[in-house]
Amino acid sequence: MPTADRSPGAEILLRALKDQGVEVIFGYPGGAVLPIYDAIFNQNAIRHILVRQEGGAVHAAEGYARSTGKVGVVLVTSGPGATNAVTGLADALMDSIPVVCLTGQVPTHLIGNDAFQEADTTGITRPATKHNYLVKRSEDLARVVHEAFYVARSGRPGPVVIDLPKDILIAPAPYTEAADGHRSYRPRTEPDLAQIRHAVTLLKQAKRPIIYAGGGVINSGPHASGSLRALVAATGFPVTNTLMGLGSCPASDPRFLGMLGMHGTYEANLAMHGCDVMLAIGARFDDRVTGRLNAFSQGSRKIHIDIDPSSLNKNVPVEIAIVSDAGKAIDALLAAWKADPAPVDAPALTTWWRQIDEWREKKCLAYTQDMTAGSIIRPQYAIQRLYELTRAVKQDIFITTEVGQHQMWAAQYFHFDRPNHWMTSGGLGTMGYGLPAAMGVQIAHPDALVIDIAGEASVLMNIQEMGTLAQYRLPVKVFILNNEYMGMVRQWQELLHGGRYSESYSAALPDFVKLADAFHAKGLRAKTVDELDAVILEMLASDTAVIADIAVDPKENCFPMIPSGAAHNEMILGVGSESDAAAITDQGLVLV
Numbered sequence: 001m002p003t004a005d006r007s008p009g010a011e012i013l014l015r016a017l018k019d020q021g022v023e024v025i026f027g028y029p030g031g032a033v034l035p036i037y038d039a040i041f042n043q044n045a046i047r048h049i050l051v052r053q054e055g056g057a058v059h060a061a062e063g064y065a066r067s068t069g070k071v072g073v074v075l076v077t078s079g080p081g082a083t084n085a086v087t088g089l090a091d092a093l094m095d096s097i098p099v100v101c102l103t104g105q106v107p108t109h110l111i112g113n114d115a116f117q118e119a120d121t122t123g124i125t126r127p128a129t130k131h132n133y134l135v136k137r138s139e140d141l142a143r144v145v146h147e148a149f150y151v152a153r154s155g156r157p158g159p160v161v162i163d164l165p166k167d168i169l170i171a172p173a174p175y176t177e178a179a180d181g182h183r184s185y186r187p188r189t190e191p192d193l194a195q196i197r198h199a200v201t202l203l204k205q206a207k208r209p210i211i212y213a214g215g216g217v218i219n220s221g222p223h224a225s226g227s228l229r230a231l232v233a234a235t236g237f238p239v240t241n242t243l244m245g246l247g248s249c250p251a252s253d254p255r256f257l258g259m260l261g262m263h264g265t266y267e268a269n270l271a272m273h274g275c276d277v278m279l280a281i282g283a284r285f286d287d288r289v290t291g292r293l294n295a296f297s298q299g300s301r302k303i304h305i306d307i308d309p310s311s312l313n314k315n316v317p318v319e320i321a322i323v324s325d326a327g328k329a330i331d332a333l334l335a336a337w338k339a340d341p342a343p344v345d346a347p348a349l350t351t352w353w354r355q356i357d358e359w360r361e362k363k364c365l366a367y368t369q370d371m372t373a374g375s376i377i378r379p380q381y382a383i384q385r386l387y388e389l390t391r392a393v394k395q396d397i398f399i400t401t402e403v404g405q406h407q408m409w410a411a412q413y414f415h416f417d418r419p420n421h422w423m424t425s426g427g428l429g430t431m432g433y434g435l436p437a438a439m440g441v442q443i444a445h446p447d448a449l450v451i452d453i454a455g456e457a458s459v460l461m462n463i464q465e466m467g468t469l470a471q472y473r474l475p476v477k478v479f480i481l482n483n484e485y486m487g488m489v490r491q492w493q494e495l496l497h498g499g500r501y502s503e504s505y506s507a508a509l510p511d512f513v514k515l516a517d518a519f520h521a522k523g524l525r526a527k528t529v530d531e532l533d534a535v536i537l538e539m540l541a542s543d544t545a546v547i548a549d550i551a552v553d554p555k556e557n558c559f560p561m562i563p564s565g566a567a568h569n570e571m572i573l574g575v576g577s578e579s580d581a582a583a584i585t586d587q588g589l590v591l592v
Contacts, residue, residue: 006172009141010039013102013164015175016145018045022073024064024443025049025102026057030077032104032117035169049443049472052464054081056436058088058159059462062097063440066423067398069221071098071152072440078104079117082163083124087430089159090128094427095244096219098157100148101129107167108136121163130158135165138173146178155187156308157219187307191324191332199279199303199320200336206277207348208355209237212260215244215426216282216306216326218419224327225419228281229253231334236349238356240268242283243411244426251415257356258365261289262562263408266364266571267356269560272297273568274355280304282326285315286427287564295567305329364560364573365412373530379406379481379552382532383413383453386479389536395449397421398441402434402458405487405558410453432461435478439465442474449477449540456482456549457506466519469545477539478547480512483554491557495572516547525549 007015013036017025026049029037040048051057054076061072076085082103092099103125106115122134131151133144141164148160203209211232217224225248232239232255239249240260249256258265260272272278278300283289285304290296293315302318304311305326312321322329369381383406390397399414400423401407407424416422423441425433438452452459459480469476481487489504516523522542526535532550539546561572 006174008035008039009138009164009169009171009173010035012142012173012175013145013169014039014043014046016142017073019178020146020149021070022046025073025075026051026060026064026440027075028054028057028077028081030081030104030117032078032106032166033075033102033164033169035166036075036102036164048075049439050468051436052467053462054084055088055432056439056462056465056468058085058092058099058101059430059433059436060440060443060465061099062088062092062095062433063400063423063437064444065097065099066437067420067441068444069420071100071149074099074101076101076103077117078106078121079119081117082119082121086125086128087428089125089161091425091428091430091433092159093128093130095425096157096215097159098152099159100152101159101161103161103163105134105163105165108165109167111165121161125161128159129161132161132163134163135168138168138171141168141173142176143179146176147182150182151185154182154185156216156311188309188323189307189325189328191305191322191329193332193336195320195322196329196332196336197340199322200333200340201342202277202301202303202320203235203237203279203337204340204342204344207345208274208276208352209235209349210271210275210278211235211237211239212242212272212278212280212283213239213245213248214242214281214283217245217248217330218282220282220325220327222419224248224330227327227330227334231330231337234334234337235344238271238353240264240272242289242426243424245283246411246422247416247419250417252417259411262291262564263412263558263560265412266362266560266573267359269562269568269571270359271356275300278302280318281330282306284308284311290316291562291570292565292567297568362573369529371529373528375529377526377529377532377550377552379409379483379556380413381529382481382550382552383409385532386451386453386536387414389533389540390449390451393449393540395447396445398423398438398445398448398450400424400434400438400441400450400452402452402454403429403431404455404458405483405491405556406453406455406458406481408558409481414453431458435459435462435476436465438476438478439468439474442476443472451477451479454478454480455487456480456484456509456512457486460510463515466516466521466545466547470520474545475543476545477542478545479539480547480549481552482509482512482549483552483556484509485554488558494557495561496563512547512549516545519545521545521547523547523549525551527551
């Protein structure tokens, strides 16, 4: 029930945020939200991080949320402040990241009058959010805030917008304590045990099983990843991860086949293609994973576990569809597996592993680096050395990425053994994500080593956030694989568009070392292979923000690759000559 005492809406808002456990807000002020900033000035419980653009604020909140499991909080003003946040909101929606975005709005009596900095924020953000609110009554303010946090973190997590007219922030409002749950939104989290037992029966009969785990396992919390590891150990089955699921199963586990999908490993993709029983947990069968749907894992019997009922049977029909929190479902599977006396088909499983080991012998991620002094750096080698040299660092290590070739190379060559240490834009593929996301991670983990693995084109989309790093003395490391191209665009133009490199070359890049200096950071550069290790070590040893500009081969492509619209067994493993490239251009793909 509302309390009798009333305070200005802005103060009620901050009280509700504090009661929701909020410690940090990423924001940018403007006229419509100045009452909130005035209230922030008068308290010390919640820290505010001043970003340089509202899109960066949302990505920072995503990094904070993804690395902690908490809800990230954003504060922006009306009009362009809210519209600048839309890309980040859509990114959080696609990748199921819990974010609450507070947007300013013109006073209620001016809504619809085209007032200064007015925008239909709820209308604009409706398709980019899990839910949104326009607060029109002071009596609703505290309740809406509590409800927004519940919606953002419950069920399939996602972003929620609260649009706040300026008069609501000024007028007195009552405080309402957080309710237990929600009157109508109560997502199912417990699995149906009969379905779980059915799934176990199917899994124990499998001759060529595979476990396919996605970001939903990580969103469920660290316990879910631990349970997944226990399930893999108990079954002895091979396991693969989506891009968003990396870290839920240790990369060091011998049963881990690597990432699957468009730039996944040969063994993971062919195991998915050839399995007879598939257990999908917290993954949504997106097109970058499935490839051509009518050729995806034909004939296999599929079990799909997801907390979002709308994801079940959406892209791929399955035999057993279980609505549940991933962690709770895995725990139930593990208990049912142990309780079921039926044995696995051990001879068939041995044969299946023998086949997988043959696929592994392809060594699809192998490459050759010329170690002669003065040789150009291959991007795979740059990531490999970054990974190897960070093994000696005693700090906790978190990796964010921008979007492009470097993102895929990071997924392939930087190995993750724990969840919540890999932050990347998967569903929306948002260039400019990595730097502000790293900023949010560093705020959440001040003593950690946070590295944004970047491309020179992508990082420039939010490079202004280097100013935020300087203001708050955040020692984020930006590791740029600089090939002077929008690399993934150039790769597709080479392989699928006859080598017509239309507008993919960056002809006027900044000097990143000087740029780092301008932003009060340290700038480093490696142009040849013999310079690489020293630059990485100096970067890791620095206690300030660093931009490391690593010049890499501009012609290098990211393989393996399943061309868009192809099947898992229609992969490009590599291009050895111009004639090979021409054959791919003419035929569309190379069969393995």
